[in-house]
Amino acid sequence: MGVVVPLDDARDPAAKLGPLVELVSADMGRVNRIILDKAGSNVELIPQLARHLIDSGGKRLRPMLTLAAAKMCGYAGDGHVLLASSVEFMHTATLLHDDVVDESALRRGKPTARLVWGNQASVLVGDFLLGQAFKMMVDVGSLKALRILANAAAVIAEGEVMQLSASKNMATTEDEYLAVIEAKTAALFSAAAEVGAAVCDRPQAEQAGLRSYGRNLGLAFQLVDDALDYSGEQARLGKSVGDDFREGKITLPVVLAYRRGSEDERTFWKRTLETAAIAEGDLEHAIALMQKHGSLADTIGRARHYGKIARDDLEIFPDSRHKSALMDVVEFCIGRAY
């Protein structure tokens, strides 16, 4: 599983993930075995490259959402395990293609697959994993679940193109930023949670509740992620700081700092993010400007807003350990910011 959760430390945000990890532990064991199996191929490069990502210690939050959502809805079959594996493969495929598109060098502190095996292999193995994901969905046999995940696949790609178009454009509004993260992140969180209800044919209201929970959780997750990219906390987690800055990504901390800034400050943002003329000390200056204008704190504030909606989305479900664990995931996502 790769996630060590210090349950005795209430200040550690990871503790909030503990109940979920524990509840789905047996099912996640099955998901992990399926993932290794379906990433296999006689074409050696495929398992090598896929394993590089699979072993890299992601939290596997998305498949855990699928498992817990299905269980909260009283699901008794096996389909949720395959759907959870599909969700993780869709995510892995997206990461592979993202790293090519962003020309990233590091992912979770390790060299990206594209640096080790090249862009070409990363594109193609991503395609392979996406194909395997759809095969698993078909094996489950739920057209409802298939529709939700196929739709998410198209929306995610659309969001990535949107991000590419918005990249390096300081005129990006908060709404435009939201549209991007809604597509590139919230869509898969939303689909991951929704298929849990879809696979056990729960009433429309429950399916819609989980869809909305996943969407709002995903928005909160990405907002915190985008704040962490400019935070010292990130460095503590072994991740590099300022990746978005160097890639010219216009995230909410930047949008807010730019709008609230002086003319001189706006010139700074245009030089660094639009023309990518980044000099020594620019990242530190960017972070200082964000602190001056409270744009990191307000980004977390926006995340808290979506987190509240996610919690309310779950209220229609009767109390259960799964519901409580899914509530805690919201705290985990936001708590990472501290």
Add this chain to the structure above:
Amino acid sequence: MGVVVPLDDARDPAAKLGPLVELVSADMGRVNRIILDKAGSNVELIPQLARHLIDSGGKRLRPMLTLAAAKMCGYAGDGHVLLASSVEFMHTATLLHDDVVDESALRRGKPTARLVWGNQASVLVGDFLLGQAFKMMVDVGSLKALRILANAAAVIAEGEVMQLSASKNMATTEDEYLAVIEAKTAALFSAAAEVGAAVCDRPQAEQAGLRSYGRNLGLAFQLVDDALDYSGEQARLGKSVGDDFREGKITLPVVLAYRRGSEDERTFWKRTLETAAIAEGDLEHAIALMQKHGSLADTIGRARHYGKIARDDLEIFPDSRHKSALMDVVEFCIGRAY
């Protein structure tokens, strides 16, 4: 439709495509409208880039196979039109990713999308089209058809990775070459034909017959394509000659010429294809070696072999105009070589 077929010229291989084009003409009109519709998006870059490929005058052979196969099986519904559109989107997505992987500059005589909009957009719009393809398949609601096409998606990507690994390796055997084209080309031809039977729940023997027909037709098609890449005929069609040579692709004409060649000739092949040290006149010398060893003629001979199997695969079906048109497609694929 974009295909002008001079029916009165029996020597023109395109005439052999005439009956198929005519039979599926109304349905292809619907396919073309769906393709334009589903390539639409509020993210401007997507329709721009997708239209570039869609308008580039491909023959749309694969969706025509789906339409004709369904009609030959007596299908009376609408699903075949959506499945045919899905097949074409899968193909278009593959082309977009292929051009990135191969670093191609031209496709059907036009600059590739990656040259106009960049590799990043090509990868992401390919992902979007694949997502749209799966959405359409889900709309048809046939799990049988979904399984066939999802499987093809994974196999195609696997084949592309295999080709990447085999690239620039002169030790490639004919069997290894066949495994690559079976995955990267024959799998989609096969799926395109097979879903025609699957969507109307025809007996297993008919579905298997169409699967095998598509597979063998696809092998013949790719063999001829690989021979044409070294042929003057290619130049007449407005395509460039020697693309595979410059990209270090080990296709059958090369495999045969290398095996049949002298030590000096093998040194030539290693220099040009393995180390990509290509000088003025090398392509002409490569073609001369192929002619000397009959490797182009024998590649067409192998194509004729698979073409015969494809024809026999159709024999179990009662005579009909659709069957006859599908038989003619075999002649068309092989006839392109002359």
